[in-house]
Amino acid sequence: MPEGHTLFALARDLDAAYRGTQPTVSSPQGKFAAGAAVLSGRTFVHATSWGKHLFAEFxxxxxxxxxxxLIGTFSIDERQYAGEVPVVGQVRLRLATxxxxxxxRGPNLCAVITPDVVEAVMAxxxxxxxxxxxxxxxAWRKIARSAKAxxxxxxxxxxxxxxxxxxxxEVLFRQRVDPFRPGKEIRRTTWDAIWLDLVDLLPLGVATGKIVTVAEQVDEIRAEVAAGQVDRLTERLSYVYKxxxxxxxxxxxxxxxxxVAGRNLFWCGRCQRRR
Ligand SMILES: [Zn+2]
Structure with missing residues (x-):
């Protein structure tokens, strides 16, 4: 499943491509025909993401x-030629200028909503x-009172x-946290370290399109980001994932x-032992 960095990059790219335009919105597959009719021809104001949710204001x-x-994709392409672009596969929504x-294609959700609903989803x-x-x-308040791992x-x-x-x-490994430790037994300093690590790592994911967590790669990519020249990574290393x-x-x-929580958790029993 795409994680937050993917949605963030997608919102940024949609914004760059469509902000201020009046795209023709359609649903070649038909499932979003009514919503597409509502949006088509309206000015695209901006796009943003929150976690795994993408929002575009018209x-x-x-x-x-x-x-x-789990399986949705949203591709943005520059037009190579005038005229109809052929539809490949089940396209729920198309934005064309x-x-x-x-x-x-294949989203879990694609809907037109009001500002009130946007606020409620974000809340x-x-x-x-x-x-x-x-x-x-x-986040800390919820973690600190929870008996869940x-x-x-x-x-x-x-x-x-x-x-x-x-x-x-990966972050639990990086911070050497026992993944099964209940939230209420997590120390404040441990949570702070997890949060700061995510704040540090996610932008590298946005920059490279890959989840970068292994120290050598993190250092390398951070230097590239600082220098303004990031090569797209071909191979992603991980500490524990898969x-x-x-x-x-x-x-x-x-x-x-x-x-754990419906997905395979990976961890090192020795490095992430409870201390
Ligand atoms: Zn280990």
Whole structure:
């Protein structure tokens, strides 16, 4: 499932392509025909993301709300030629101008909503480390009173928004936190370190399109970002994600896996032992 950095980059790219334009909105597949008719021809005001949710504001208070879910994709292409761009696959939503065509396929959700609903959706979501001035206290208050495992809480979008299965496994390893430790037993300093690590790591995900967590790669990419020249990574390294049975990069013991909150959690039993 795409994590928050993917949605953030998508909102940024949609904004760059469509802000101030009046795209023709259609639903080649038909499932979003009514919504497309509402939006078509209106000025695209701006796009933003909160966690895994994408919002695009059109003039006169019409908002497009998209959640990609597990398999959804939203591609934005520059037009190479005038005329109809062929539809490939099941396109729920198409945004077309003379310069760009964006196709949304397989989303979990695609709807036109009012500003009130936008506010209500955002109010239900925990802080997103990529948003301007997120409030980590909101997440901390929920974690500190919960008996659920921290690995489960990090996946709960009402606690923290945008974190998915890869970031949760990796950040818990990076901070050497036992993933099964209940939220209420997590120390404040540990939570602060997790939050700051996510604030630090997610922009690298936005810059590269990949989840970068292993120290060497983090240093390399951070230097590239600072220099304003990022090569798109071809290979992503991880500490624990999808490395079950392989030796831990730090201590050599075998990486373990178990389903937690519906997805496979990966961790090192030795490095992430309770202290
Ligand atoms: Zn280890």
């Amino acid at each position: 003039e006169d208070d019409a908002w497009l709300h998209v959640h990609l879910g 003379d310069e760009h065509v964006a196709d949304l 239900r979501l925990g802080p997103d480390p990529l948003r301007p001035e997120p409030d980590p206290e909101i 921290i690995a489960e809480l990090l996946m709960d979008q009402s606690v923290l928004a945008g974190i998915g299965n890869v970031y949760r496994s 490395r079950q049975g392989e030796p831990c990069r730090v201590c050599g013991s075998r990486i373990r896996t178990r389903v």
